[in-house]
Amino acid sequence: xxxxxTIRQAxxxxxxxxxRRDETVIIMGCDIGIRGNSFGVTRGLIEEFxxxxxxxxxxxEAAIVGACLGAAATGLRPIGEILFSDWITIGMxxxxxxxxxxxxxxxxKIEVPLVIRAPVGAGGGxxxxxxxxxxxxxxxxxxxxxxxxxxxxxxxxxxxxxxxxNDPVLFFEHKRGYEIQGExxxxxxxIPFGAGVVRREGSDxxxxxxxxxxxxxxxxxxxxxxxxxxxxxxxxxxxYPFDYTTLVQSLKKTHRLVVTHESTRRSGIGAEIVSxxxxxxxxxxxxxPVIVAGRNVPMPYNRALESMVIPSEERLKQAILxxxxx
Amino acid sequence: xxxxxxAMTAVTVEESLxxxxxxxxxxxxxxxxxxxxxxxRQLEMYRKMxxxxxxxxxxxxxxxxxxxxxxxHSYVGxxxxxxxxxxxxxxxxxxxxxxxxxxxxxAMGADxxxxxxxxxxxxAGYCHGKGGSMHIAAVDEGMLGATGIVGSGMPIAVGAGLSxxxxxxxxxxxxxxxxxxxxxxVWHESINLASTWSLPVIFLCENNxxxxxxxYHKAARNPRVADRAHGYGIPGVTVxxxxxxxxxxxxxxxADRARRGEGPTLVEAKFYRYIGHFVADDEHYRDLxxxxxxxxxxxxxxxxxxxxxxxxxxxxxxxxIYQEACQAVQGAIEFAxxxxxxxxxxxxxxxxxxxxxxxRGTDL
Numbered sequence: 001x002x003x004x005x006t007i008r009q010a011x012x013x014x015x016x017x018x019x020r021r022d023e024t025v026i027i028m029g030c031d032i033g034i035r036g037n038s039f040g041v042t043r044g045l046i047e048e049f050x051x052x053x054x055x056x057x058x059x060x061e062a063a064i065v066g067a068c069l070g071a072a073a074t075g076l077r078p079i080g081e082i083l084f085s086d087w088i089t090i091g092m093x094x095x096x097x098x099x100x101x102x103x104x105x106x107x108x109k110i111e112v113p114l115v116i117r118a119p120v121g122a123g124g125g126x127x128x129x130x131x132x133x134x135x136x137x138x139x140x141x142x143x144x145x146x147x148x149x150x151x152x153x154x155x156x157x158x159x160x161x162x163x164x165x166n167d168p169v170l171f172f173e174h175k176r177g178y179e180i181q182g183e184x185x186x187x188x189x190x191i192p193f194g195a196g197v198v199r200r201e202g203s204d205x206x207x208x209x210x211x212x213x214x215x216x217x218x219x220x221x222x223x224x225x226x227x228x229x230x231x232x233x234x235x236x237x238x239x240y241p242f243d244y245t246t247l248v249q250s251l252k253k254t255h256r257l258v259v260t261h262e263s264t265r266r267s268g269i270g271a272e273i274v275s276x277x278x279x280x281x282x283x284x285x286x287x288x289p290v291i292v293a294g295r296n297v298p299m300p301y302n303r304a305l306e307s308m309v310i311p312s313e314e315r316l317k318q319a320i321l322x323x324x325x326x
Numbered sequence: 327x328x329x330x331x332x333a334m335t336a337v338t339v340e341e342s343l344x345x346x347x348x349x350x351x352x353x354x355x356x357x358x359x360x361x362x363x364x365x366x367r368q369l370e371m372y373r374k375m376x377x378x379x380x381x382x383x384x385x386x387x388x389x390x391x392x393x394x395x396x397x398x399h400s401y402v403g404x405x406x407x408x409x410x411x412x413x414x415x416x417x418x419x420x421x422x423x424x425x426x427x428x429x430x431x432x433a434m435g436a437d438x439x440x441x442x443x444x445x446x447x448x449x450a451g452y453c454h455g456k457g458g459s460m461h462i463a464a465v466d467e468g469m470l471g472a473t474g475i476v477g478s479g480m481p482i483a484v485g486a487g488l489s490x491x492x493x494x495x496x497x498x499x500x501x502x503x504x505x506x507x508x509x510x511x512v513w514h515e516s517i518n519l520a521s522t523w524s525l526p527v528i529f530l531c532e533n534n535x536x537x538x539x540x541x542y543h544k545a546a547r548n549p550r551v552a553d554r555a556h557g558y559g560i561p562g563v564t565v566x567x568x569x570x571x572x573x574x575x576x577x578x579x580x581a582d583r584a585r586r587g588e589g590p591t592l593v594e595a596k597f598y599r600y601i602g603h604f605v606a607d608d609e610h611y612r613d614l615x616x617x618x619x620x621x622x623x624x625x626x627x628x629x630x631x632x633x634x635x636x637x638x639x640x641x642x643x644x645x646x647i648y649q650e651a652c653q654a655v656q657g658a659i660e661f662a663x664x665x666x667x668x669x670x671x672x673x674x675x676x677x678x679x680x681x682x683x684x685x686r687g688t689d690l
Contacts, residue, residue: 034336035539035611049451058509058545059476059537090510125396127445127458129474296690297677301458302394302447305673 001186008178010152011117012042017081017188019049022077025163028055029081029117037177038083038156039119059118061206065091067118069099069168072114076202077163085118085172086132096288099168114169115162120148121174121212122262122299122310131299133263135210138170139240139272145193148172148211152182154237157191164190168292174212194241202230205320206250208273209233210261213311217260220317229324239269247273255286256323258318259276265293292319336541338511345535346598354623355566360575363413365638368552368571369647375405375661376651378429379626381438383608384444384655385428385459388603393663394445395524398557399461399604401429402429405597406566406625407532409632410573411500418651420468420486420499422479424532427462428675430502436464448665455668458674470499476537477510479503480529483515487525487590498526498584500577506537521558526584528577529592532567534599539611549666555592567597568623597623 005013006190019025027042033056036043046054057064061082068080082088088095095116122131138146147169148160149155155173162169199214200221209217214235221231222280232250236243251257259270270291277289295309337345359368382400401408404426410422412433421428431441436452444451445459452464461472469510470486473479483501490497507513516559520527527668535542541544541548555562561583566572573595580591602609609617630648633639639647672690674683 012364031536031539031611033539038538056540056544059506060509060511060539062511090475090512125458126460127396127474128456130397295673297674298456300456300673301396301453301461302455302668304670305447305455305665308670308673 002187004181004183005152005153006019006178007041007150007155007173007180010155010184011159011173012043012045014156014163015042015045016048018160018163019045019053020046020064025074025079025085026053026055027070027075027079027081028067029055030057030083030218032056032081037081039175041173042081060092061087061090066098068114069094069102069112072112072168073102073110077113078164079115081115082116082118082126084130085134086129088116088118088134094119095138095144100141103167104143111166112168114168115159115171116169116196117171117173119286120172121176122294122306123176124308125301125303125306126299127301128298133172133211133261134261135172135239135261136267136269145169146172146242147193147237148239149237150174150177150211150214150235151180153184154191154197157189158193158237160188161193162189165193172211176212177236179217191237191245193238194242194243195238196236196246198232198246199235200231200233202232202254203262204230204254205258205323206232206234206247206254207316207320208247208259209235209256209270210239213260213262216311216313216316220313220320223317224320231321233322242273242276244276246282248284251277251281252282255284257285257289258292258316258320258323259289259290260292260311261293262310264296265291266296268293272281287323290319290323292316336539336544336612338617339613340483343619344446345485346619352683353564353566355569357569357628358573360578363571363574367413368633368638369588371409372633373647374409374433375570375626375629376562376648377438377654378405378408381441381652381658382428382653383434384659386605386637388445388659394459395447396458396460397606398445398560399426399606400466400601401426402601403599403624404532404534404567405428406570406629407530407573407597408502409596410570411472411502411530411577413570415468415498415500415575416577418468418497419581420483420497422483422486422499422501423472424479424502424504425472426451426504429457430450430472431462431464431467431469433468434464434467434469436467436469438654439661440464442658443532443665446662447667448662449668449672450661451662454672454675460669475607477503477507477512479508480510480512481519483527483529484520484525487520487527488523490526491523496585498528498581500528502531502532503645504533504537504552505542507535508554508584508656509545517558517560519591520590520598524587524589525634526587527590528580528584530577531592531594533594533596534567535596536599536603538603549589550594552592552594560590560592562592562594564594564596568628570625570629574599585678587671597625
């Protein structure tokens with residue numbers, strides 16, 4: 001049996017189901033109680049589970065994520081929420097120097113079963129401090145896992161895996177994705193980390209598309225198909241671990257690579273993916289790899305300037321056309 | 327509005343009424359102008375309060391009509407704080423702001439046209455359309471900029487205080503922040519640093535009692551922010567944040583103290599946010615009936631009433647000032663609507679120094 005739900009509902013269902021299944025699962029963050037979080041994700045949870053397990057916090061990101069670590073080390077499975085992922089920077093010491101390292105530093109003696117959820121992504125005039133996506137930063141830190149799904153099915157399966165996992169997970173939700181609908185199974189299921197999906201098969205070019213870009217890539221692929229160019233679209237779903245097996249398989253067919261993500265181009269996750277492909281499958285590439293990403297500038301407020309920074313379907317299409325021209 | 331069960335209301339109507347009574351007993355101050363504040367300056371304060379009220383009342387409508395993109399936080403109901411504080415400053419002083427920065431900007435004497443143009447993302451705006459409402463700044467007026475990160479203005483104000491000290495200048499800096507910001511680590515770090523170094527900073531907490539959906543008494547065991555000053559060895563005072571004279575007096579004393587080299591003060595201007603957190607806030611997290619009693623203390627109405635009762639101005643004069651404020655805001659709206667969009671060529675302007683940008687060209 002399946003049903004159609006939105007990503008917002010998928011998140012809410014997972015939190016509800018996991019809190020019912022395991023009483024050590026708790027959730028804390030700003031405005032997650034009565035307000036039900038800024039995007040409505042946690043609506044109804046405080047009514048069902050009470051304020052002991054659904055904890056509104058003061059605006060104290062460092063304490064939120066750090067307390068998640070302490071709680072995780074001592075018997076709880078906390079889910080910390082950062083209202084906008086841009087503000088995760090305030091908790092960076094706890095995430096980078098404590099959460100990521102504590103199991104290793106202490107000789108594997110401490111389990112860190114925690115999840116930090118945060119909305120990422122640009123659009124809608126949220127400007128420089130409410131539009132960023134930091135997946136590359138966290139991917140850079142050994143000890144963390146980074147998850148960025150963009151369909152209700154993947155959100156459900158991967159958030160369940162994240163909550164049941166004994167390592168710390170950064171779980172990023174795209175702000176523009178909460179209304180995305182899709183089919184999910186009625187029954188309980190999980191999706192393993194490190195398993196990408198081929199969203200569309202094609203023979204000419206492989207597009208690795210992160211988060212919301214997966215939807216844009218599919219639209220571009222349909223358009224290019226009418227011009228006789230067949231794109232294979234891969235949604236890696238998890239940034240670390242990353243599924244290079246599926247990617248290399250695809251390149252054996254297409255021999256062309258385009259990576260696209262909304263976050264800033266420079267030192268972005270695309271650079272890592274291209275570098276891994278060069279190491280693992282250099283001979284499969286017939287053309288130079290291309291990255292289509294956010295421009296190297298803070299997000300401007302003005303609508304037209306903003307649309308220049310966020311990678312558009314048009315920009316992705318042009319990049320692929322240029323690549324196919326060579 | 328949707329009727330809420332008591333359990334799911336952060337504050338009940340009874341609790342809100344009790345809090346209001348307590349406020350009246352312990353914080354509310356009579357509208358008495360501090361000595362030396364001339365009638366002319368009092369009228370100027372009212373004029374600025376009227377500009378803020380009109381500006382932000384229009385912002386909400388303009389946002390609904392899609393003239394303003396993104397998000398905006400209204401300063402309606404808080405006018406007495408910014409205006410009272412900034413009236414106590416001299417030219418050359420600085421302020422740091424919050425996400426709710428329009429009131430601070432207007433209180434510092436900023437140009438409404440440039441402000442409204444910024445909110446509409448136009449090149450003529452203070453930030454050339456790069457910042458919008460949440461990052462409005464008027465640096466030439468001493469307004470060091472609004473920020474979208476709660477608490478993040480604190481150390482910036484400390485740095486301005488450090489400049490004054492090291493450069494041996496007598497400017498002071500008012501650090502506006504909200505009650506929500508007081509539970510950030512950087513809040514404590516900043517006040518500790520400023521007090522340890524005796525910096526000329528006034529930490530002005532706008533305690534409107536709500537951090538979006540979270541009431542302050544649930545975010546801190548001690549609901550009096552000013553009490554924390556004791557822990558840092560500096561004076562702390564709670565004043566009536568619906569009363570521009572009370573705020574003026576406290577900030578004036580703090581500024582004098584700062585200029586004498588005696589270090590920072592923590593001023594808690596207590597009031598109540600009886601409007602939504604931001605323009606799109608439906609306030610479903612609270613029973614709207616809890617807000618209503620607080621409107622009795624509407625700072626604009628109080629100030630107008632005072633001006634008439636004290637014989638500072640006739641009711642007609644007060645009304646004229648308000649009408650002129652309406653006209654000024656309408657003029658700003660017309661200007662902003664007609665102003666041109668930024669050229670795409672301006673995308674990278676301001677990212678680095680002009681020298682750097684000239685050297686790198688478009689290779690960024």
